[in-house]
Amino acid sequence: MGENATGVKSFKIDHRRLRPGLYSDTKAYSGRCITTIDMRLVQPNSDDNPPLSTAAMHTIEHLGANYLRSNKEWEKAIIYFGPMGCRTGFYAVLDGPHPSVEQRTRHLFLAMAKHIVEWPEDKPIPGATEEECGNYRDHDIQGAKAAMQKWLEVFDMEKEPNYYPFSYPE
Numbered sequence: 001m002g003e004n005a006t007g008v009k010s011f012k013i014d015h016r017r018l019r020p021g022l023y024s025d026t027k028a029y030s031g032r033c034i035t036t037i038d039m040r041l042v043q044p045n046s047d048d049n050p051p052l053s054t055a056a057m058h059t060i061e062h063l064g065a066n067y068l069r070s071n072k073e074w075e076k077a078i079i080y081f082g083p084m085g086c087r088t089g090f091y092a093v094l095d096g097p098h099p100s101v102e103q104r105t106r107h108l109f110l111a112m113a114k115h116i117v118e119w120p121e122d123k124p125i126p127g128a129t130e131e132e133c134g135n136y137r138d139h140d141i142q143g144a145k146a147a148m149q150k151w152l153e154v155f156d157m158e159k160e161p162n163y164y165p166f167s168y169p170e
């Protein structure tokens, strides 16, 4: 494990054991408490559960960022939201301690997912004009909605009572 990888918890997690969920890591950076949220949509390196397309990822990035930044209660805490290069999920960086086990934090990300699921297919995607976006043709609203719907099902605890999708595997 390289020097740079030691600071971010998700790099130290055994990705063979990582399943979809909502994970978090809170650390102090220069005396400031910062939370990294790992919004894991698909199981890493799984043939049965392939990574998202770039187009679906891109649309989730636009709709997700728009939702988080226009959320009055949270807008000041949102530092960053963006895709993982492996296309298995997203990172959100929040100002302050906001562990994913907390009801308030869970609610934000699950509400964001519902917001995307409910987004009308014919409604323009925020920030996705040629003027505003670096690859405005590469969007997939149906793919984005399907991925979010599938992710929300992970939190149906009745389906699999022994699976706790809010803590990284030990």
Ligand SMILES: [Zn+2]
Binding pocket: 058, 062, 127, 128, 132, 133, 134, 135, 136
């Ligand atoms: Zn874009």
